[in-house]
Amino acid sequence: MTHVLAARSWETLRVEEAEPGLLVVTLNRPERANAMNTPLGEELIALFGALEAAPHLCHAVILTGAGERAFCAGADLAERNGMDDEAFARQHYMFERMMRALLACPVPLIAAVNGAAFAGGLELMLSCDFAYAVDTARFAFTEVTRGIMPGGGGTQHLPRSIGARRAKEIIFTGEPFSAAEALDWGIVNRLCPPGEVLGLALATARRIAGNAPIAIRQAKKAIDHGLQADLRTGMQLEIEAYYPLIPTADRREGIAAFNEKRPPRFTGR
CATH class of the missing domain: 1.10.12.10 (Lyase 2-enoyl-coa Hydratase, Chain  A, domain 2)
Structure with missing residues (x-):
């Protein structure tokens, strides 16, 4: 049934049924490190809204990014350049709805982190049920270095994953941390060499799909x-x-x- 979603024309996503019942959703803006712009947020809302309304459409979803450079670099700051306060707030509310749409996904949602996951990109990953990552991936909440703070669930997901004291250090400094640290702290479940993360996620999704x-x-x-x-x-x-x-x-x-x-x-x- 997922062919209904895969057949739709998407501007910023690539949506494919890798196997019957297994949907791979790729953030498809590699020229911008898969950064979140308004169309991408709106398309994720539409896609995950459809899945929430019809959970029988698939058994599991994998969320990944195009290319090997980045999973998602966060919000596209080039699009935000020159935005007035009203437009900024309006876009951010849309991103809030996008994160809630991921959280409402009724079937397992696995992040296959193919590269850097910064700011809103890390929040996207943390909104998934669990994550696999390449061992070269980097992670950070950089918002305080840009005059804002995490606003897509980061201040809530991260402390629940790794404890308040470590989460505060990460969020207050804006400093990146490594894939090895992410694994050690329990933010990601497994690491693998570059090029293998989607296959690893698909193997787990296949196992899930065999269950009731x-x-x-x-x-x-x-x-x-x-x-x-x-x-x-x-x-x-x-x-x-x-x-x-x-x-x-x-x-x-x-x-x-x-x-x-x-x-x-x-x-x-």
């Missing part, structure tokens, strides 16, 4: 919502996500496949 799709979506919902609550409330949210799986055909198929010693054939019902 409704169960994956419910598990993601339980994790995301539960992290915003205390433990007891989170456990209750988990149970509320669990019980709708009991009457599904996939739940019955999973048990039957185990007892019949064969791979399950999940249908998403």
